[in-house]
Amino acid sequence: MLLILDKPGTYVSKEGRTLRIKLGKEKMEPIAVKNLSEVIVLTKVNISYDALILLAKYGVPVIFCSRWEPKAVFHPFFHHGTVITRREQMKALYDKRGIHLAKKFAIASLENKISILRYYRNLRSDNSDILDIIDDAIIEIKNRVEMIDNIDEPLDKVRMRIMGLEGEGAQKYFSAIKYLLPGELGFNGRYRRPPLDPVNASLSFGYAIIYSRTLIAIAAAGLEPYAGFLHTDRSGKPSLILDLSEEFKQWLVDRTVLSLFNKRVLKGDFFEKRSGGIYLNDKGKKVLVEALSNRLNKKVKVSQFKGKVNPMTVIIAQARRIVRYLLGIDSEYRPFIWEGR
Amino acid sequence: MLLILDKPGTYVSKEGRTLRIKLGKEKMEPIAVKNLSEVIVLTKVNISYDALILLAKYGVPVIFCSRWEPKAVFHPFFHHGTVITRREQMKALYDKRGIHLAKKFAIASLENKISILRYYRNLRSDNSDILDIIDDAIIEIKNRVEMIDNIDEPLDKVRMRIMGLEGEGAQKYFSAIKYLLPGELGFNGRYRRPPLDPVNASLSFGYAIIYSRTLIAIAAAGLEPYAGFLHTDRSGKPSLILDLSEEFKQWLVDRTVLSLFNKRVLKGDFFEKRSGGIYLNDKGKKVLVEALSNRLNKKVKVSQFKGKVNPMTVIIAQARRIVRYLLGIDSEYRPFIWEGR
Incomplete structure (x- = not known):
């Protein structure tokens, strides 16, 4: 409990x-x-x-x-449980479990991107140009998923390759997302440091909220946040957060951000220029935090879970699934993949 | 502070x-x-x-x-410091730093045993048989120190070999210690599970106290207690505690236990038989806890530290030295070796 x-x-x-x-x-x-x-x-x-x-x-x-x-x-x-969990996590960094988890996180990132594209494909079936763009992106991303799935070498050797393939898939995804957003936003793919347009600013802000929730789940499961499998240390964020968050970013953040921009709830005057980048101002933050909180607190029906669940329940369950896999209770790790509303 | x-x-x-x-x-x-x-x-x-x-x-x-x-x-x-420390600790498990630390902990264990033998050699110079036994043991232990020092292969491959050499040295040490204790105690070398004589019972109890202090120092330094270098998981104790404690067990516990038995402060009726082993009873625990607390709280002059220091200060300093070595601030890790009063 x-x-x-x-x-x-x-x-x-x-x-x-x-x-x-x-x-x-x-x-x-x-x-x-x-x-x-x-x-x-x-x-x-x-x-x-x-x-x-x-x-x-x-x-x-x-x-x-x-x-x-x-x-x-x-x-x-x-505490016996914690001892064993951490020990197995450390060992897994260098055995088959590490590569299994790294692949699953990367695949989850891409499969969730496909889910988002499919979801918008259904909403935009009126425009055949957009349908073509989405279909092409889905094919390209699926191709990267297969390539990642076929990798079977020690993690140290292939981590960069998996990250590269995931990055390519993500690029295809955001190139298609561009056509699902109002053109005047100037969104031209994902760019982080610093965000140069309102969409990237909103995504970065939203992802930070998801990282917080994921860290809570990881800490609660007794896992070491700094010993990630796919990501390595980046900007001081514990790497296991970045790994597990791949399962929730699209479902919870991308969809919210797309919807807010398309409904013109988020717009130009919710952003400000600062130190070479574009950032949400206080008004914008309030809107996005509220929309994300609503999503995080609303019980929904999702695949792999019985009945309606709160997204935080899903995040906590996934952290526990990592533990179950590390301890050998589950023979494989099953990432969360959102399958449309 | x-x-x-x-x-x-x-x-x-x-x-x-x-x-x-x-x-x-x-x-x-x-x-x-x-x-x-x-x-x-x-x-x-x-x-x-x-x-x-x-x-x-x-x-x-x-x-x-x-x-x-x-x-x-x-x-x-x-916290920036913690992020980097943990990341470097995890990496070190699989690079040259890991083998460096594992060797240093094993060598510290043996060098500290030599220190204890030398200390008692000076006290017992009246008995030439005992002098011979001590001198032989010192030569044997020194030999293991050199063998460990010459190892230069990946840690995974040589951890068991280092542990084995350390174990051999420890055996020589306790075989000599036998002659530095009253014969009626029935001490015949180190035996843990369960302790079968009062000396082993006292050593195990004393070591547990040192493990606690060492864990405090490790946690305070931001290190992950479960990611040890020399020891691997044993009886659920975080392995880095076992590693670092090698530097303090002889100085703080062995000396205290030897002294209490030789002064007949600890004796037969301070122990009880229980579930196949011999354990300190409440009276015995009180005596040993008091003696160890006195030692832990008494400022003393030790090598490598300026002025008189509290043993807890030494333990905390050594945990920080591990961090300094992991971060590359120090080019080598210098274990604590007690050099006689």
Whole structure:
């Protein structure tokens, strides 16, 4: 069970083997620590020393966030599960599991891009030029997926090749996305440092939000955020975040950004020029944060999950799937691939 | 600066960029977070959410202990230093730095054993039989040190060989130690699982205390405790603890245990038989914990350090030396070797 503490002024103390949660005069039912998988602290919450030591005893990590941005993790030592998970993660960097995971993350990135293109293909079936562009892009991306799938060499040797193929597929994707956006935005493919147009600015901002959520899930699963498989250290971001985020960026961010621009909710005066780049201004940030929060908090039906689920549930589940694969419980890692609404 | 919070009831809150520390009516000078390297919580101390987020912002880890036994670490994300340290540690597992460190830890283990033998050689110069035994052991151990020093192959290939040579040296050491202890104790070399005599029981208990201190130092330095170089996962203990502890076990534990038995402070009725082994009873634990605490808290003059230092300072300094070596600030790692009183 996941415990999210999001009410300022909450006080958490220990009572036997349970947590007592108090907010003002309000007192909740005590929560048995053995039923908890992780605790996420989103705001000014005070957890007593005894409660923290009890959580540590049961191997329950606590992730401290400030506005959903993870700042630190309270990480128990000597918990059997964590020991084994980290050890297997380190080993996997240099055995077949590492290459398996790296390929799956790269393939997930591209398959999710295909899903987005297919989704817009259905919406834009009126325009045969656009249909051709989308179909060509899908063929090109599928081709890169196959090439990645066929790689079978040590990760150290092929990481750059996989990254290169994924990059080529991504380029085809964004070249097609260009035609799915109002032309006046000047979007001409993905460019990060710095973003030079409103679409790139919005994508970068949105991805940062997804990285935060992914880090929470990774820390909660007991994985080491810095030991990624596909990505290596880039701009100081823990690489496993970049790996796993590939499964959620398109589904959660790209779709939101495309929709906001096409509906003209996001437009020119929501951006500002700054230090050689284009960035969202406060008004723009508010619009995008709100739209993304709505998406992140809305339960939806997605493939591989029963019933309607919150996207955060999907992210946490995928981090746990990495663990299940590393521990040999699952014989392969199944990335999340969005399959249209 | 290291902040150790060891008074029950202490409350830590944020004030600007400083920590306010309150104990009852007593209020201390605020502490600037930028001057802190780590915080160690030893007892019921309450740290506010805002104070924790401030510590995270400055990359200051907080280690939560219960009676000096580390239970969990509060580990900041996205702190530049930590990112780089962990990344380099992971890389080092598979490059020349890994073999360098593994060799140094093994050599430190053996050199420290030689130091102990030399120390007792001076005390027992009356008995020529014992002198011969000690001298023979020193020669044998020196021989293993040289063999380890000459190894120069990838770590994966030679880890077991280094461990084997270290094990042989340790065996020679404990065979000589046998003659430095009262014969009635039945000590006949190191045997762990389970300890079958009072000396082994005391060594195991003492080493566990050193492991705790070493874990605190490792966590404080931002190193990943599970990614050791010489040791691999054994009985669920993070392997880097086992590596680094090799530098402190003899100096701090072996000497204390030998002295307590030779002075007959530790004796038969401080032990009990339990589940096929011999263990310290509560009376025995109290004696050993007290003796070790005295040693751990007493400032002493040791080689490589200026002035008199607390052994915990040495342990923390060595963990930082690992970091300095991993980051390339130091061109080699210099293990701690005790050189007699």
